[in-house]
Amino acid sequence: MIFYDYWRSSAAFRVRICLSLKGLSVERRFVSLLRGEQMGAVYRSKNPQALVPALELDDGSVLTQSLAIIEYLESAFPRPALIPADPILAARARAVALSIACDIHPLGNLRVAEYLGRELQLGHDRVAAWRRHWIASGMTALEAMIAPAPFCLGAEPTIADACLAPQIYSAERFGVSLAAFPRIRAVAEVYAAHPAIVAAHPSAQPDAAQTAPAP
Amino acid sequence: MIFYDYWRSSAAFRVRICLSLKGLSVERRFVSLLRGEQMGAVYRSKNPQALVPALELDDGSVLTQSLAIIEYLESAFPRPALIPADPILAARARAVALSIACDIHPLGNLRVAEYLGRELQLGHDRVAAWRRHWIASGMTALEAMIAPAPFCLGAEPTIADACLAPQIYSAERFGVSLAAFPRIRAVAEVYAAHPAIVAAHPSAQPDAAQTAPAP
Known part of the structure; x- marks a missing residue:
C-alpha cells in the first residue's frame, strides 16, 4: 500500500494514527501542500479532490477521504478494532x-x-x-x-x-x-x-x- | 425511534432517504432551524452540537451526525444494503x-x-x-x-x-x-x-x- 501523506494535514494524521495503532507499514509518498503538489495532474488523477491523504492499494485502487480509508483499514485489518463492535x-x-x-x-x-x-x-x-x-x-x-x-x-x-x-x-x-x-x-x-x-x-x-x- | 428533522437540512434529508429506502417508519419531531429551535436547552441536551438531525433510540440513546446515523441504520436494518459489501x-x-x-x-x-x-x-x-x-x-x-x-x-x-x-x-x-x-x-x-x-x-x-x- 502507498500512503500519500503530508505532515501537517489533520486528515493524514488521523490515518497515520490508525496505521500506527494497527501496526501496519506502508510505503509513503509525501505531497507538499506548501508547494501545492496536491494540485498537480498526477496527484489529481489519483484524487480528484486534490486533498491528502490517499491510500493506493496493491491492485491500483486509490482510496480517498480519511474516514473512508479508516473504515477500509478496519475491515481489512480488524485488529485492534478502532470501531466498537456495539x-x-x-x-x-x-x-x-x-x-x-x-x-x-x-x-x-x-x-x-x-x-x-x-x-x-x-x-x-x-x-x-x-x-x-x-x-x-x-x-x-x-x-x-x-x-x-x-x-x-x-x-x-x-x-x-x-x-x-x-x-x-x-x-x-x-x-x-x-x-x-x-x-x-x-x-x-x-x-x-x-x-x-x-x-x-x-x-x-x-x-x-x-x-x-x-x- | 424518534427522528429530529428539519425539512431543508441537507444532513436530515440524507437520513430521510436512508429511512425511506429501508422502509423504516419513525416518529418525527421537527426542529425549526428558522426559529432557532436547535439552540434550545432541551434539544442541546440531546445533541450538544445543536445541529439536526438526531435519532433517539427506544432505549433513550441519542445518535447524532447524519453519516453515523446511517451507519447505525445499516447495522441495525441491513436490508436493503446502502453500503456495498465489497x-x-x-x-x-x-x-x-x-x-x-x-x-x-x-x-x-x-x-x-x-x-x-x-x-x-x-x-x-x-x-x-x-x-x-x-x-x-x-x-x-x-x-x-x-x-x-x-x-x-x-x-x-x-x-x-x-x-x-x-x-x-x-x-x-x-x-x-x-x-x-x-x-x-x-x-x-x-x-x-x-x-x-x-x-x-x-x-x-x-x-x-x-x-x-x-x-
Missing part, C-alpha cells in the same frame, strides 16, 4: 469523528484560509479569529460528547481518538486554549504518552523538516 | 458521501452563512458567491468520483446517493448550474423519478409549509 457505541465513536471531520476541520483548512485571504481580502487576524471560532465552538460540543476512560469513549483508542488527537494539535497550533475543556485536556495527556499516537504526530514525520512558513 | 466499493461510496458531508456542505450551512454575514459583514452577494464557490468546486471533484449506472456507483442506491441527492437540491437552491456536470445531471434525473428519494425531498415534508424567508 452498534450504539460505534455510532458514538463515529459521531465524535464526524463532528471533527465535518464541522471543525474543513472550516479551517488551507484552501478555506486561502479563499478568506485572497478572495474576501480578510487580513491575517480575521482569518485566525475565524479558525479559532470554529475550533472553539466545535470543541465545546466535543467536551460534552466524550467521556475519557482514559481514551475518548473507553479503555481503548477508537476512530474518535484518531480524529481528536489531530484536532487538539490543530487547536494548539492556532492558539485555541484548552482551559475550558477538562475532558479534552485529559485525553490530550493520554495521547501525548501513547507511543503509537506520538509516532504519528506531525513533528515526528520525515517531511516535517520543511522550514518555509506554515501553510 | 470493502473497496464501500470505501468509494463512503468517500463520495464524505466529500459532500465534509468538504461541501459544512462550508455553506446556516451557521457559517450567519457568521459570514454577522461577524465578517459580508453582504448577501458575497455570501452567495462563497456558497456557490464551494459547491461548484466540490461538484467538479464529485463528477470525477462517480460513475452513474444509473445510481452514483452502481445499480442500487448507496450512502453516496443519500448524500448526493441533497447536495444537488442545495446546488439548485443556491444557483449552481449543473451544466458542466453531465454525470451528476444523469443521477439527478434518476433521483427525481425514484419514489423513496422523492418521498424524502424537502418539498414533501410536513414542516415545509413554513413561509418565512429561507434560512
Whole structure:
C-alpha cells in the first residue's frame, strides 16, 4: 500500500494514527501542500479532490477521504478494532469523528484560509479569529460528547481518538486554549504518552523538516 | 425511534432517504432551524452540537451526525444494503458521501452563512458567491468520483446517493448550474423519478409549509 501523506494535514494524521495503532507499514509518498503538489495532474488523477491523504492499494485502487480509508483499514485489518463492535457505541465513536471531520476541520483548512485571504481580502487576524471560532465552538460540543476512560469513549483508542488527537494539535497550533475543556485536556495527556499516537504526530514525520512558513 | 428533522437540512434529508429506502417508519419531531429551535436547552441536551438531525433510540440513546446515523441504520436494518459489501466499493461510496458531508456542505450551512454575514459583514452577494464557490468546486471533484449506472456507483442506491441527492437540491437552491456536470445531471434525473428519494425531498415534508424567508 502507498500512503500519500503530508505532515501537517489533520486528515493524514488521523490515518497515520490508525496505521500506527494497527501496526501496519506502508510505503509513503509525501505531497507538499506548501508547494501545492496536491494540485498537480498526477496527484489529481489519483484524487480528484486534490486533498491528502490517499491510500493506493496493491491492485491500483486509490482510496480517498480519511474516514473512508479508516473504515477500509478496519475491515481489512480488524485488529485492534478502532470501531466498537456495539452498534450504539460505534455510532458514538463515529459521531465524535464526524463532528471533527465535518464541522471543525474543513472550516479551517488551507484552501478555506486561502479563499478568506485572497478572495474576501480578510487580513491575517480575521482569518485566525475565524479558525479559532470554529475550533472553539466545535470543541465545546466535543467536551460534552466524550467521556475519557482514559481514551475518548473507553479503555481503548477508537476512530474518535484518531480524529481528536489531530484536532487538539490543530487547536494548539492556532492558539485555541484548552482551559475550558477538562475532558479534552485529559485525553490530550493520554495521547501525548501513547507511543503509537506520538509516532504519528506531525513533528515526528520525515517531511516535517520543511522550514518555509506554515501553510 | 424518534427522528429530529428539519425539512431543508441537507444532513436530515440524507437520513430521510436512508429511512425511506429501508422502509423504516419513525416518529418525527421537527426542529425549526428558522426559529432557532436547535439552540434550545432541551434539544442541546440531546445533541450538544445543536445541529439536526438526531435519532433517539427506544432505549433513550441519542445518535447524532447524519453519516453515523446511517451507519447505525445499516447495522441495525441491513436490508436493503446502502453500503456495498465489497470493502473497496464501500470505501468509494463512503468517500463520495464524505466529500459532500465534509468538504461541501459544512462550508455553506446556516451557521457559517450567519457568521459570514454577522461577524465578517459580508453582504448577501458575497455570501452567495462563497456558497456557490464551494459547491461548484466540490461538484467538479464529485463528477470525477462517480460513475452513474444509473445510481452514483452502481445499480442500487448507496450512502453516496443519500448524500448526493441533497447536495444537488442545495446546488439548485443556491444557483449552481449543473451544466458542466453531465454525470451528476444523469443521477439527478434518476433521483427525481425514484419514489423513496422523492418521498424524502424537502418539498414533501410536513414542516415545509413554513413561509418565512429561507434560512
